[in-house]
Amino acid sequence: MTSQPNVTIRGPEVPNTPGSLDPVFTVEDLSVFYGDYEAVRNVDMLIGRREITAMIGPSGCGKSTVLRCFNRMNDLIPGAHIKGKILYHDENLYGDHVDPIEVRRRIGMVFQKPNPFPKAIYDNVAYGPRVNGIKRNMDDLVEEALTKAALWDEVKDKLKQNALSLSGGQQQRLCIARAIAVKPEVILMDEPCSALDPIATTKIEDLMQELRQEYTILIVTHNMQQAARVSDRTAFFTADVDSAGVRHGRLVEFDQTTRIFTKPSDKRTEDYITGRFG
Amino acid sequence: MSAPVRAAAPGSPKSLARSRPRYGEQLIKAILLISALVSIATTVGIIVALVEPTIEFFSEVSFGEFFGSTTWGPLFSPPAFGVWPIIVATLEITLIAILVAVPLGLAAAIFLSEYATPRVRKIFKPVLEVLAGVPTVVFGFFALTFVTPVLKDWFPFLGLEAKNALSAGLLVGVMIIPIVASLSEDAMAAVPNGLREGSYALGASKMLTSVRVVVPAAFSGIVAAVILAISRAAGETMIVAIAGGFKSVFTLNPADEMATMAAFIAQAGSGDASVGSIPYKTIFAVGSLLFIMTFFMNYVSARLVQKYREVYE
Amino acid sequence: MAVLSTPKSAVELASKGRPLKEHLFRVALLSSLAIALIFLGMLLIYVLEEGWPRLSPTLWENMPSIRRPETAGIQSGIFGTLWIIGLTALMALPTGILAAVYLEEYADRTRWYNKVIELNISNLAAVPSIVYGILGLGIIARWLQFGFTVMTGAITVSLLVLPIVIISAREAIRAVPPSIREGSLALGATQWQTIWRQVLPASIPGIATGSILALSRAIGEAAPFLMLGAATLVRFNPEGVWSSFTVLPLQIYNFISQSREEFHVLAAAAIVILLAILLLMNSVAIWLRNRYQKRW
Numbered sequence: 001m002t003s004q005p006n007v008t009i010r011g012p013e014v015p016n017t018p019g020s021l022d023p024v025f026t027v028e029d030l031s032v033f034y035g036d037y038e039a040v041r042n043v044d045m046l047i048g049r050r051e052i053t054a055m056i057g058p059s060g061c062g063k064s065t066v067l068r069c070f071n072r073m074n075d076l077i078p079g080a081h082i083k084g085k086i087l088y089h090d091e092n093l094y095g096d097h098v099d100p101i102e103v104r105r106r107i108g109m110v111f112q113k114p115n116p117f118p119k120a121i122y123d124n125v126a127y128g129p130r131v132n133g134i135k136r137n138m139d140d141l142v143e144e145a146l147t148k149a150a151l152w153d154e155v156k157d158k159l160k161q162n163a164l165s166l167s168g169g170q171q172q173r174l175c176i177a178r179a180i181a182v183k184p185e186v187i188l189m190d191e192p193c194s195a196l197d198p199i200a201t202t203k204i205e206d207l208m209q210e211l212r213q214e215y216t217i218l219i220v221t222h223n224m225q226q227a228a229r230v231s232d233r234t235a236f237f238t239a240d241v242d243s244a245g246v247r248h249g250r251l252v253e254f255d256q257t258t259r260i261f262t263k264p265s266d267k268r269t270e271d272y273i274t275g276r277f278g
Numbered sequence: 279m280s281a282p283v284r285a286a287a288p289g290s291p292k293s294l295a296r297s298r299p300r301y302g303e304q305l306i307k308a309i310l311l312i313s314a315l316v317s318i319a320t321t322v323g324i325i326v327a328l329v330e331p332t333i334e335f336f337s338e339v340s341f342g343e344f345f346g347s348t349t350w351g352p353l354f355s356p357p358a359f360g361v362w363p364i365i366v367a368t369l370e371i372t373l374i375a376i377l378v379a380v381p382l383g384l385a386a387a388i389f390l391s392e393y394a395t396p397r398v399r400k401i402f403k404p405v406l407e408v409l410a411g412v413p414t415v416v417f418g419f420f421a422l423t424f425v426t427p428v429l430k431d432w433f434p435f436l437g438l439e440a441k442n443a444l445s446a447g448l449l450v451g452v453m454i455i456p457i458v459a460s461l462s463e464d465a466m467a468a469v470p471n472g473l474r475e476g477s478y479a480l481g482a483s484k485m486l487t488s489v490r491v492v493v494p495a496a497f498s499g500i501v502a503a504v505i506l507a508i509s510r511a512a513g514e515t516m517i518v519a520i521a522g523g524f525k526s527v528f529t530l531n532p533a534d535e536m537a538t539m540a541a542f543i544a545q546a547g548s549g550d551a552s553v554g555s556i557p558y559k560t561i562f563a564v565g566s567l568l569f570i571m572t573f574f575m576n577y578v579s580a581r582l583v584q585k586y587r588e589v590y591e
Numbered sequence: 592m593a594v595l596s597t598p599k600s601a602v603e604l605a606s607k608g609r610p611l612k613e614h615l616f617r618v619a620l621l622s623s624l625a626i627a628l629i630f631l632g633m634l635l636i637y638v639l640e641e642g643w644p645r646l647s648p649t650l651w652e653n654m655p656s657i658r659r660p661e662t663a664g665i666q667s668g669i670f671g672t673l674w675i676i677g678l679t680a681l682m683a684l685p686t687g688i689l690a691a692v693y694l695e696e697y698a699d700r701t702r703w704y705n706k707v708i709e710l711n712i713s714n715l716a717a718v719p720s721i722v723y724g725i726l727g728l729g730i731i732a733r734w735l736q737f738g739f740t741v742m743t744g745a746i747t748v749s750l751l752v753l754p755i756v757i758i759s760a761r762e763a764i765r766a767v768p769p770s771i772r773e774g775s776l777a778l779g780a781t782q783w784q785t786i787w788r789q790v791l792p793a794s795i796p797g798i799a800t801g802s803i804l805a806l807s808r809a810i811g812e813a814a815p816f817l818m819l820g821a822a823t824l825v826r827f828n829p830e831g832v833w834s835s836f837t838v839l840p841l842q843i844y845n846f847i848s849q850s851r852e853e854f855h856v857l858a859a860a861a862i863v864i865l866l867a868i869l870l871l872m873n874s875v876a877i878w879l880r881n882r883y884q885k886r887w
Contacts, residue, residue, distance in 0.1 A: 104776065115771060118793060182779060311693055313686045314708050323726050331729070385623035389621060405627060413813065416638070416865070416866065417634075419847055423859075515813075543725070569718065572717065
């Protein structure tokens with residue numbers, strides 16, 4: 001390796017061999033289409049339980065598109081469909097019997113721009129359990145979720161206040177609390193810090209380390225340092241242009257974060273993380 | 279509740295299949311669709327209401343007489359069915375209205391979109407909205423009892439009759455100012471700011487930018503607004519019935535009393551033409567003509583709006 | 592060689608020639624709005640002045656008459672209008688709002704039938720109101736045999752304002768940012784839960800504003816009722832939906848049609864009442880819009 005990226009890298013506590021990975025998701029030859037346009041092609045990945053998996057790559061490489069397949073948010077876009085398979089604990093996520101709403105109750109999501117509902121902080125957190133038909137012990141549930149999201153101390157005296165009165169970083173942690181309140185197994189994060197300042201970003205990153213004890217986390221980021229700081233495994237995506245001049249996203253390399261950032265096996269990965277393109 | 283708090287399940291959680299049936303969702307969607315279909319039913323209803331009596335009308339009155347002669351008087355005896363006088367009256371009043379509304383409405387739109395500060399907009403927008411909310415029977419009253427006498431005083435040489443096309447047309451014009459203004463303003467607001475900045479960067483003044491850049495860029499939207507305003511003017515009933523009168527003579531003089539198509543429908547419809555009689559069927563024949571004319575204009579206008587939306591949004 | 596002449600070019604930067612023309616243009620634009628404003632003012636003052644002598648309780652306590660203008664009132668018109676508006680609100684508002692929800696939240700815009708529905712609605716919004724009168728006469732009064740009743744009038748005017756309700760409700764619904772919907776759906780809410788608990792509450796101020804404006808259009812409407820027998824002299828208040836009726840604007844039309852000058856005074860007084868009702872509704876609508884306009 002010629003040029004080491006100037007980033008901190010998490011310790012090598014992740015088991016090395018793929019066999020020791022306990023997969024929550026198994027992605028097999030996944031391609032995503034918008035109508036006839038193939039946005040991403042041929043992705044294979046394993047998402048390990050209680051690990052943080054980061055998806056990085058230049059913009060337009062399809063990483064958010066892939067992320068949105070895991071909770072079937074892409075279903076909401078007319079014409080979007082997939083080929084290939086995503087297994088969630090051996091169950092085909094796109095099987096005929098599968099209810100996307102049930103999927104989203106199991107697999108939470110946090111968006112790029114904090115999007116709290118224009119309601120009280122309490123109601124934001126209670127919303128998920130309520131639409132899922134839970135009525136008992138709501139106060140405890142709200143407190144638990146806010147505590148896990150490291151927001152309880154800041155908001156416990158103003159739970160009835162409108163969530164839009166919070167700062168951007170607080171709003172994003174509220175969105176995380178909101179997702180946790182449904183008790184998902186997986187949390188998808190779509191560039192959760194891109195709208196936040198560095199201090200708020202640090203708080204979210206610390207929070208992710210806490211959450212990792214209990215949840216499986218997938219994060220899309222175009223901040224390489226963030227991927228290096230927080231994740232156990234990293235998937236590097238890029239876009240290439242086929243003979244007809246159409247751009248398709250594809251997965252270049254998927255490995256432990258330490259490896260991706262120290263000895264990537266693909267030249268393109270190396271170029272990207274050393275800042276030569278992207 | 280049937281759905282207990284799920285633990286972050288180790289191993290394999292329960293199936294992703296629907297945990298409880300949701301027939302409600304489908305039912306709701308069906309109800310919503312039915313609500314949307316009411317509008318289709320309305321159009322069908324209008325066409326059905328018009329078609330049958332219109333066909334019956336033309337089985338008794340020939341096409342040639344309807345479109346070929348210039349004497350109109352279905353309520354007289356002997357009746358006459360030459361439709362041109364009421365078509366001409368409709369066109370004439372519409373023309374007067376457009377001459378009033380297009381310059382004023384367009385100027386208002388340019389001002390509101392290009393010149394007005396937010397505070398000034400906040401004052402003038404409601405004026406247009408209130409103007410749009412004034413019932414037409416009020417405009418008709420104002421035309422008949424105020425505008426016509428004033429015009430008679432000021433311009434005695436015009437020889438205005440007590441009811442005349444001029445006052446009716448002027449007030450129809452005022453009525454459609456808000457339509458021209460607000461739809462044109464929408465079209466101008468859709469013009470990307472980059473075009474304006476490009477023009478300013480070349481040293482163009484605000485006036486030049488408004489007239490040479492914004493208005494041409496918003497042109498299809500402005501045309502759509504004017505067409506819609508024409509359609510509204512052509513179909514306006516109360517103002518023309520009150521201030522324009524019911525006399526149907528074949529004349530072009532705006533000082534004369536003249537009945538438009540809508541005024542005729544109002545007059546014949548509010549009387550007691552017995553069902554099945556020729557005067558009764560005439561209402562529907564004229565109604566069909568009016569509906570076809572306005573339908574065509576509305577369609578063109580809606581397509582133009584769709585077009586500029588596609589270009590800029 | 593280019594000679595640098597900084598002072599001169601600085602002078603040239605100052606404006607020259609343009610201001611007068613610019614200024615006149617601006618004045619011309621502004622005066623067109625001023626004309627509308629002055630016109631509106633004149634109309635209001637004129638009507639108020641004309642109608643002033645008859646603006647007394649007898650106006651709304653008495654029934655109309657075409658023989659004694661000095662004691663004639665407009666009570667049956669006021670009550671008729673209230674009946675019509677009440678029923679219109681019950682029929683047109685739910686239907687219109689539900690249709691708007693369908694078009695904004697469920698309809699796949701690439702489907703031909705949804706395109707037809709959309710085009711049809713903007714078309715209907717511009718169909719002359721007298722044509723709706725023909726619809727009421729031909730289909731509702733005659734074919735359905737509802738007769739010249741409050742019910743016929745209310746259905747007719749409901750269909751008339753339906754496109755307006757739909758268009759304004761759609762705008763209000765569209766103003767709710769997609770991120771709110773995504774946030775809700777990502778928590779496992781169903782589409783209807785998302786609409787019912789997030790989208791509709793957030794768009795209620797806009798929907799209410801549009802609904803009030805649509806109803807005030809219905810209040811001022813006269814032409815369709817001409818076709819529905821409401822033009823005849825009605826000297827009693829409606830007793831139910833199957834009662835015959837008149838409405839305030841038509842009562843005004845009736846008075847205007849009388850040749851005696853006293854009836855014009857009466858018409859002006861009735862117009863003041865009508866405008867007062869409309870102005871009140873409009874102010875509520877504008878207030879609602881300004882008060883609850885959300886910034887996301």
